[in-house]
Amino acid sequence: MVVTAPIPPCLRQPPSPPPREDLELLLLIRHFELTLLRLFEAGELSGTTHTCLGQEYIPVALSPLLHDDDFVLSNHRGHGHFLARYTEPHGLLAEIMGREGALCAGVGGSQHVYHRRFLSTGVQGESLPVAVGVALKLTETGALTCAYVGDGTWGEGAVYEALNMARLWKVPLLVVVENNGIAQSTPTSAQMAGSIAARAAAFDIPHHRVTSTEVGEIRAELAPLLGVVRGESRPLVVEFVTHRIGPHSKGDDTRTPEEIALAAAHDWYARYARDFPEHFAALDLAARERVERIAAEVAARPPSVWERP
C-alpha cells in the first residue's frame, strides 16, 4: 500500500489559476453537463443521463498522464472521461441526442461509447474483467489500461475476480475510483463495509488516495505511480475522494440541502470563480457559448442512421 499524505496547506503554492488549457477543458465538461440537464428539462433529450458535475477535475488531471496507446474504460458517468480523452463534444452530444455524426450511430447513447481507445459500458463492475483482458494484451508494451469506477461499483463481485487476476498476472491496470460518497441515493457508509484501501490491500495491490482537487497537484502525485504501472506492469488503485454536486441522473437527488451544500463547497468551479474572477469569467463565458453553439448545431442535424450489422 502506498501512503501519501496530502500536501499540508502551509507548503502549498500560493493560489494560482490552473493552466489555461486545463481550465478550458474543465469548463467545457462543466457546460456540456449543464447543457444536458437543460436539454432534458426542455424535453429535447430522451432516456437518461448521468452527469459528472463536481468531478470534472479527475479525468482532466489524468488526461496528460495517459498516452495515445493506453486504453480507457469508462462507466455510466463517463462524459467527462470521454471529453478529457478525446475532445470531440459534437460527436458525443450527437450520440446522446441520436443525431448525425454520433460516435456510435446513436445506438449506445450516453452510457455506451466506443471511440478509438475509449470504451464505456453501463453495467457496474462489468468493465474490470474486460480491462484485465485488454491489459494482458498491453503487458510489457509500456501502455496501460485505465478503468474508471465508482464507490458503488465495489459492491459487485466482478471487481474482486478482476483485481485478483490483475495482481496474479501482473497486468498494467490503473483503476480510478471516483468515490463521491454516494451510490445513486445510498451513502457509501450504508453500502460499503471496510474501505477501498483495505480491499486493494487484500489483493496486494497498491492503493493511493487523492484528496486534492487541483489538477497540478494530482498530476505531481500520480505521475511516478503511473510510471510504476507501466514500467513494472502492475495494477494500481487510485481512489479520488470527490463530490458529486449534481443529481445521480436528473432531478433525483434525495440528499438534504445541507449535504448538497457540503458537496458544493468542494466545487472547483466556485473556487476558481471566487479566487481568479477575471481570468475565470472570460473562459467561463467562452466555454458556455461554445457549448451553446455545439448544442444548437447538433440539435439541427438530421437523425442518426444505424446500419445494423
Added chain:
Amino acid sequence: MTRVSEHLNRALHDLMEADPRVHLLGEDISDPYGGAFKVTKGLSTRFGRRVRSTPLSEGAIAGIGAGLALAGDRAIVEIMFADFAALAFDQLVNFAAKSTAMYGRKVPVPLVVRCPSGGNRGYGPTHSQSPQKHFIGVPGLSLFEMTPFHDAGELFALMFALEQPCLFFEDKVLYTRRRYEDGVVDDLFRYELTDGVARVFVDGVTEPDCTLIVHGGMTHRALDAMRALLMEEDVACELLVPARLYPLPTLPGLDRARHVCVVEDGSEGGTWGAEVARVLHPRLWSTLRRPISLISAADSVIPAAPHLEREILVQSGRIRHAVAEVLS
C-alpha cells in the same frame, strides 16, 4: 479410432500452433492436470503464457476473454461445467454479445466459450445440465455444439470467423465416444455433411417415416432409437445433427419429411426444440402431416443417483416409443 475428447485436444493444439493470437483461459486447464476432462492436455506445456489456469471466476474469465478479443487477439474460455456459464451470464449477454453491435458499428469479438454439458454421469443437479436454452435468442451470441460428425478445427475456425462470441457445448458423454469418419456410422447407417449439418440415413431409404433433429450430445441415443425403430417396428428414420444450434442453419432434406421430431437434453419448457419448431413450422406448414414433436428432459432437477437421473433425462427408449406412438 479417435475419441471426441482427443479430437478436440488435437484441434486446440493445431489452432494454437497456427494462430499465435489465440489464448486459452480456464480453471485447472494447465498440465499436468490438463482440464477436468483432459481436453486441454499438453497445451500449457507447449504454448506457455497463452494458456492460463485461472482462479474460480467464470464471470471474470469470460470478460477477460472479451477484453483480449477487443484488443485484437482471440480467446477460448473453458467453463469447467456448462452449469457454471450462469456465472458468466452478464459478461456474455450484456457485454460480449452486445459489444458486437451496441457501438453502432460491427465490433469484432472473437471469443469462444467452451462448455462441457449434459448428464448421464451421475454428477447431480448442478453439474449435469444442458443449459443451451438459457442463451438462445441473445442478439450477437451464437450457440454451437460438438458432434461426432464434425471436425472441431473447422468449427473453431467457423466460430472465430463470425467475430462474435460463441458458446460451444461439448457433451461430457460424447467426449468418451469415437468420432465417425468417411461417411460411415455403422452397419446400418451412413452420414453426410451438408452445409454444416450432419444427415444420417439408412442407405437406400429416400422417404423416411420420421426425421429426428438433435444436438450433438443426443446423437448416440437417437441412433439407438433409430436402430430399434427400423429393426423392430419397421419405421425408417433420418437424423439431422446441426453443429450450429442458434441461429439455426438451413436443415437439409426436410421438404420430404413426413414427421419431424426434435430431441434434446434440456429441461422441458422454453427449449431449443421449441426454437427449432418456431423456425420450421412456417417453412414446412404445407407438407407436414402433424405438428412437430418435441422431446426434452423432464421439468425437473437432475438427480445424482443413476436410476433417478435416467428417468429425468431423455433415453433412447423414450425416443423410440414417442416416435412409434405418434406414427401409429
